[in-house]
Amino acid sequence: MAVMAVESDQQWSYLLDTWRELDAPEGWRTEIEGGRIQLVPPPDNQHNRIAEKIHRALVRHLSDEVGVYQTLGTQIARLEKLYIPDLVVVDETLLAGEDNAPIDASDILLAVEITSRSTARQDRTKKLWGYAHAPVPLYLLIDRFDQPGPTVTLYSEPSDGAYGQSVRVPFGKPVELPEPFGIELDTSGFPVP
Known part of the structure; x- marks a missing residue:
């Protein structure tokens, strides 16, 4: 068991070091999934419009100690995953390091x-x-390509690697974000693909 843990730690360190040194094309993001580094293409204009609308809504209701960030590397080391969420809300003191x-x-x-x-x-x-395994307390999925039409789903209450609650609404309907946000996110201006 200890040997496997050391090998896994060494593999993760190697992947993370490689990820840090990559020079991805401008606008592209690199993520780690399943022990592999993946390139994620730049988002389109409609995607960016939605990100900006959410960003503005969140910033209006957050304290100065909490920030909304794009392109922030987010790791789940024990699962050897590294994502770059479209938006992430985090205490800004956590960004003071390396x-x-x-x-x-x-x-x-x-x-x-x-x-x-x-x-x-x-x-x-x-x-x-x-995100459920991390656990990230709230995961907001803006699904522009959901069937039968675009939806917004808020996942909450992660436990044992799964979210216990989810609320799904179509574009145009508001979704409630609980504390520390305490806001109703208006989705009526989200562009439909």
């Missing part, structure tokens, strides 16, 4: 993923599973 060091996903207050055609499946499954 440059380009990912933060631990368990320190996140809210992770937001906005699907694209190429990432929808991973956002709905692997990231949902990973």
Whole structure:
């Protein structure tokens, strides 16, 4: 068992060091999933519009000690996963350390993923599973390609690697974000693909 743990720690350190040194094309993100580094293409304009609307809504209701960030490396080291959520809310003192060091996903207050055609499946499954295992207390999935139409789902109450609660609404309906946010997120301005 101890040998396996050391090998796993060494593999994760190697992956993390490689991730830090990558020079991805501008706008692209690199994430780690299943022991592999993956390139994620830049988001489209509609994706960015949604991210900006959520960002503004959150900033209006947060204290100065908490920040909303894009492109922040977020690791779940024991699962050898590293994601870069579209938006993440975290205490800004956690960013005072080493440059380009990912933060631990368990320190996140809210992770937001906005699907694209190429990432929808991973956002709905692997990231949902990973965030629940971290555990990230709130995961907001903006699913532009859901069937029968675009939806917003808030996952909460993670326990034993699964979220205990979820609220799903179609674009246009508000979704309640509990404390520390305590806001009703208006989705009526989210562009439909």
